[in-house]
Amino acid sequence: MTEKVDAELNDQLRVRRQKLQALKDDLGIDPFGHRFDRDSYAKDVHAFGDDKSKEALEKDTKHVVIAGRMLAKRGAGKIIFADIRDVSGTVQVYARRDDLADNYTLIRRADLGDILGFAGTIMKTDAGETTILVDKITWLSKALRPLPDKFHGLTDIDTRYRKRYLDLIANPASFDVFVMRSKIIKAIRNYMDSIGFLEVETPILQNSAGGAAARPFITHHNALDIDMYLRIATELYLKRLIVGGMERVYEIGRIFRNEGMDTRHNPEFTTLESYAAYWDLSDVMVETENIIRAAAKSVNENGLIEYGDQQIDITKAFAKKSMTELIKEKTGIDFDQPMDLETARRYADENKVKYELFWGVGHIISEFFDIFVEKTLIEPTFVYHFPLEVSPLAKKEDGNPNFVQRFELYIAGGEYANAFTELNDPIDQRQRFEAQAAERENGNDEAESIDEDYIEALEHGMAPTGGLGIGIDRLIMLLTDQPSIRDVLLFPTMRN
Numbered sequence: 298m299t300e301k302v303d304a305e306l307n308d309q310l311r312v313r314r315q316k317l318q319a320l321k322d323d324l325g326i327d328p329f330g331h332r333f334d335r336d337s338y339a340k341d342v343h344a345f346g347d348d349k350s351k352e353a354l355e356k357d358t359k360h361v362v363i364a365g366r367m368l369a370k371r372g373a374g375k376i377i378f379a380d381i382r383d384v385s386g387t388v389q390v391y392a393r394r395d396d397l398a399d400n401y402t403l404i405r406r407a408d409l410g411d412i413l414g415f416a417g418t419i420m421k422t423d424a425g426e427t428t429i430l431v432d433k434i435t436w437l438s439k440a441l442r443p444l445p446d447k448f449h450g451l452t453d454i455d456t457r458y459r460k461r462y463l464d465l466i467a468n469p470a471s472f473d474v475f476v477m478r479s480k481i482i483k484a485i486r487n488y489m490d491s492i493g494f495l496e497v498e499t500p501i502l503q504n505s506a507g508g509a510a511a512r513p514f515i516t517h518h519n520a521l522d523i524d525m526y527l528r529i530a531t532e533l534y535l536k537r538l539i540v541g542g543m544e545r546v547y548e549i550g551r552i553f554r555n556e557g558m559d560t561r562h563n564p565e566f567t568t569l570e571s572y573a574a575y576w577d578l579s580d581v582m583v584e585t586e587n588i589i590r591a592a593a594k595s596v597n598e599n600g601l602i603e604y605g606d607q608q609i610d611i612t613k614a615f616a617k618k619s620m621t622e623l624i625k626e627k628t629g630i631d632f633d634q635p636m637d638l639e640t641a642r643r644y645a646d647e648n649k650v651k652y653e654l655f656w657g658v659g660h661i662i663s664e665f666f667d668i669f670v671e672k673t674l675i676e677p678t679f680v681y682h683f684p685l686e687v688s689p690l691a692k693k694e695d696g697n698p699n700f701v702q703r704f705e706l707y708i709a710g711g712e713y714a715n716a717f718t719e720l721n722d723p724i725d726q727r728q729r730f731e732a733q734a735a736e737r738e739n740g741n742d743e744a745e746s747i748d749e750d751y752i753e754a755l756e757h758g759m760a761p762t763g764g765l766g767i768g769i770d771r772l773i774m775l776l777t778d779q780p781s782i783r784d785v786l787l788f789p790t791m792r793n
Contacts, residue, residue: 309442309443310441310442313408313439313440313441313442313443314441316406316408316439317439317441319406320406320436320439324402324403326403326436327436328436328438328439329438329439330412330435330436330437330438331437333364333414333435333437334362335362335363335364335414336361336362337361337362337363338363338383338384338385338386339363339365339381339382339383339385339386339387339388340385340386341361341385342361342363342388342419342427342429343386343388343427345359345419345427346359346419346420346421346427347427349421350421351420351421351422351423351425354419354420354421355420358418358419359418359419360416360417360418360419361416361417361418361419361429362414362415362416363381363383363388363414363415363429364381364383364412364413364414364415364435364437365381365382365383365387365388365412365413366381366382366383366410366411366412366440366466367379367380367381367407367408367409367410367411367412367413368380368381368382368387368409368410368444368466369409370404370407370409374394375393375394375395376391376392376393376394377391377392377404377405378390378391378392378428379392379404379407381413381415382466386469387469388427388428388429389422389426389427389428389429390415390417390428390429390431391417391420391422391428391429391430391431392404392431392434393430393431396430396431396432397431397432397433397434400433400434401434403434403435403436404431404434408439408440408443409440409443409444410440410442410443410444410466411436411438411439411440412437412438412440413434413435413436413437414434414435414436414437415429415431415433415434415435416431416432416433416434416435417429417430417431417432417433418430418432444463444466444467445463445466445467455791457471458783458789458791459791461787461788471784474773474777474779474784474785475785475787477595477596477773477776477777478773478777478785480595480596481592481595481596481769481772481773481776482549482769483595484591484592484594484595485549485569485588485591485592485769486549487591488587488588488591489547489569489571489588492545492584493545494545494546494547494571494573495543495545495546495547496546496547496548496549497535497538497543497546497547497548498548498550499528499531499534499535499538499548499550500528500534501527501528501550501551501553502516502518502525502526502527502528503525503526503527503528503534504523504525504526505526505746505748506526506527506528506529506746507529507530507532507533507745507746507748507751508528508529508530508531508532508533508690508745509529509530509532509554510687510743510744510745511529511530511554511555511556511743512529512554512555512556512742512743513526513527513528513529513553513554513555514526514527514553514554514555514564527553528552528553529552529553529554530552530568530570530766531548531550531552531568531570532570532690532764532766533748533751535547535548535570535571535572535764536572536719536751536754536759536762536764537751537754538572539572539574539759539760539762540754540755540757540758540759544573544574544575544760545571545572545573545574546571546572547569547570547571547572548569548570548571549567549568549569549769550567550568551565551566551567552565552566552567552568553565554566558790560780560781560782560783561711561771561774561782562782563770563782563783563786563789563790564790565786565790566768566769566770566782566786567768567769567770568766568767568768568769569588569765569766569767569769570764570765570766570767571584571764571765572719572762572763572764572765573762573763573764574760574761574762575760575761575762576718576761576762576763577702577718577761577763578681578702578703578704578716578717578718578763580763581704581716581718581763581764581765582615582617582679582704582716584763584765585615585679585706585714585716585765585767586614586615586677588767589611589677589706589708589713589714589772590611590612592772592776593611593776596776596777597776600612602708602709602775602776603778604709604775604778605709605778605780607675607709609675609676609677609708609709611677611708613676613677615676615677615678615679615706616676616677616678616679617678617679617681617704618678618679618680618681619680619681619682620662620663620666620670620680620681620682620683620684621633621662621682622682623666623670623674623680624662624665624666624669624670627669627670627673628648628665628669630644630648630665632658632662632665636658637658638657638658641658641661641662642661644661644665645661645664645665648665648669650664650665650668651664652664653740653741654739654740655736655739655740655741656686657686658684658686658699659684659685659686659687659699660684660686660687662684663683663684663686663687666680671707671710671711671712672710673710674707674708674710675708675709675710676708677706677707677708678706678707678708679704679705679706680704680705680706680707681702681703681704682694682700683700683701683703683704683705684699684700684701685698685699685700685701686732688701688703688717689720689729689730689732689733689745690717690719690720690726690729690745691703691717691718691719691720692717692718692719692720692721692722693720693725701717701718701720702717702718703715703716703717703718704716708775709775711771711775712768712771713767713768713771713772713775714765714766714767714768715765715766715767716763716764716765716766717763717764718761718762718763719759719761719762719763719764721755721758721759721760721761721762722755723752723753723755723756726751726752726755727747727752729745730745730746730747730748730752731747733745733746733747734746734747770782770785770786773785
């Protein structure tokens with residue numbers, strides 16, 4: 298079967314190259330065209346003609362010039378209909394040999410996938426379809442390879458991800474997702490700018506990898522002869538800017554983590570991180586709700602999210618729940634009670650919760666939440682009251698040193714935001730980093746390293762600060778109802 302497919306493809310490639318040469322030899326045309334002026338898009342043609350009758354368009358004429366890729370062609374002899382797609386959509390063109398004379402040869406010789414320009418008058422066919430009656434055709438680009446199956450679109454998942462250009466050509470729904478992605482990010486930027494945040498850029502290539510519990514990608518700088526790291530978070534550099542007096546900063550940028558891949562993880566992804574001086578967790582909750590609503594509104598004005606078989610109304614106030622209370626509801630275990638490691642491990646064993654030898658009580662609490670609670674949180678819910686051990690950059694709760702001022706936002710059973718009242722005590726921060734370093738020595742290769750320069754920055758004084766991180770790709774998955782992160786990344790990471 299594979300040999301047959303390859304032979305058919307080779308035949309098509311050969312025929313298309315012959316047609317390319319014929320364009321040059323017979324018609325004197327450059328098969329790869331030149332600059333082209335157009336005054337309309339497919340959507341403009343439909344906006345003008347769809348609501349008008351055939352008779353109305355005959356009286357109220359409009360001449361347009363469009364350009365696009367030919368996706369379908371019907372007819373032969375003296376008339377040809379074709380479907381032309383541009384960035385805004387698809388429109389039908391109608392070419393008659395009697396109107397075009399020698400120019401008619403261009404559409405007659407064109408293959409599916411070729412790109413052409415058309416000038417003509419908007420009309421309605423007898424079947425009621427808004428169409429352009431063509432009076433001029435301009436050749437713009439020859440496609441030397443055939444399009445995917447024109448009847449079924451490009452359905453092979455691996456090919457869709459590896460050859461996104463074919464996916465965009467063949468699947469309008471996929472194209473629309475990436476248009477929506479751009480609108481969502483723009484809406485987030487507009488909101489952040491409107492409340493006084495300054496967008497900044499911080500280094501992607503760093504001397505040490507910090508700001509998250511993750512394994513970094515390591516590279517080498519030849520001129521300096523040192524190993525460097527692709528950033529795993531933007532956090533520590535953004536907080537340096539708070540020390541410098543910028544007060545409200547944010548960055549939307551690429552993050553790199555040398556981890557496994559699944560429907561919610563890609564080694565390269567996009568986050569929003571923001572930091573505001575003189576804020577705490579309560580302020581960041583308001584900020585987070587407004588970001589989610591602004592992003593959702595850019596896709597759907599009514600504020601409803603359709604994700605799988607779930608409908609979520611994000612116009613309502615988001616719920617606020619304690620992590621330990623949620624665990625107690627599901628398991629009956631009260632982790633707010635004084636508890637030593639032996640007792641926590643016993644609870645874990647009884648509930649078949651696996652743990653690492655270097656874990657403390659806080660790690661076990663976090664694992665209980667991940668296993669028993671996370672997937673049950675469908676409506677938007679801020680989960681706060683996080684263990685200290687899994688939150689090395691967050692300020693401790695007043696009067697409760699085993700927990701910190703941190704929340705994560707859960708929607709439809711997944712995490713979409715992570716926020717702290719930031720730790721601004723350099724002495725405490727050094728102790729936290731040292732505890733992380735000890736974890737690393739005991740086998741936790743995702744633990745934080747000690748960032749001496751960041752500690753030095755804190756020693757100059759950082760105002761009380763509220764910080765936020767949002768996974769942009771996951772948010773776009775939610776808002777566009779996509780099951781995999783690869784469906785919202787134009788070029789996801791793939792095995793060679």
